[in-house]
Amino acid sequence: xxxxxxxxxxxxxxxxxxxxxxxxxxxxxxxxxxxxxxxxxxxxxxxxxxxxxxxxxxxxxxxxxxxxxxxxxxxxxxxxxxxxxxxxxxxxxxxxxxxxxxxxxxxxxxxxxxxxxxxxxxxxxxxxxxxxxxxxxxxxxxxxxxxxxxxxxxxxxxxxxxxxxxxxxxxxxxxxxxxxxxxxxxxxxxxxxxxxxxxxxxxxxxxxxxxxxxxxxxxxxxxxxxxxxxxxxxxxxxxxxxxxxxxxxxxxxxxxxxxxxxxxxxxxxxxxxxxxxxx
Numbered sequence: 001x002x003x004x005x006x007x008x009x010x011x012x013x014x015x016x017x018x019x020x021x022x023x024x025x026x027x028x029x030x031x032x033x034x035x036x037x038x039x040x041x042x043x044x045x046x047x048x049x050x051x052x053x054x055x056x057x058x059x060x061x062x063x064x065x066x067x068x069x070x071x072x073x074x075x076x077x078x079x080x081x082x083x084x085x086x087x088x089x090x091x092x093x094x095x096x097x098x099x100x101x102x103x104x105x106x107x108x109x110x111x112x113x114x115x116x117x118x119x120x121x122x123x124x125x126x127x128x129x130x131x132x133x134x135x136x137x138x139x140x141x142x143x144x145x146x147x148x149x150x151x152x153x154x155x156x157x158x159x160x161x162x163x164x165x166x167x168x169x170x171x172x173x174x175x176x177x178x179x180x181x182x183x184x185x186x187x188x189x190x191x192x193x194x195x196x197x198x199x200x201x202x203x204x205x206x207x208x209x210x211x212x213x214x215x216x217x218x219x220x221x222x223x224x225x226x227x228x229x230x231x232x233x234x235x236x237x238x239x240x241x242x243x244x245x246x247x248x249x250x251x252x253x254x255x256x257x258x259x260x261x262x263x264x265x266x267x268x269x270x271x272x273x274x275x276x277x278x279x
Contacts, residue, residue, distance in 0.1 A: 021048025060126030
């Protein structure tokens, strides 16, 4: 695996690889788990060459968020990706991605203020800026993202559409632990009691899905079902519980398929997200 740290060498290597076939990109912030590796495997099925970016992006963290303590283990991540047969790992320094005096950002107006964007002002501006930069540096035909970050997916898809970027966004299923908890790098923050309490997120989504399948179409009633399950969780504080259109992230009184049921909650001090799509 070729580990690259500068934009120039990454552009050169990726353009050379594209002369021999397609190139897929898996953007990550490291602290890799099986969810990330499932994206890598999906990319390998679709692309001749796979590049992974590993960059903890400071512009998507708020001033009181967990940038400083975000889990980092470069050697472990590198070894996992090498075992998966990844061709290129792009792992730049912050100064490489954001040179001194940088003041240009990519913003998807409106959409970036919904769900996580409402709870974390400026978060999606940081996401779209760094993803746009990665797309320009690596120039993949396809980029692979996880369904767990459904709001992020909606924002990135809109950015790609609005900027006419020649990239297909491929969304892969949520990967869960055996007990249902969605895999996340932030799960490492949870102590055993919090880890158990966090199960109310996926349990609430299953309850909403079951009620929807039994014929309930009222969004308020379905949201109430989910919130009631969340309320049973010790040390769990709800951030939002919404049912929205997967593309616009807007809600409506009556649920129409497909609909995204999205939840964010703090378990102790750790903020976790999860979702399910009603069809």
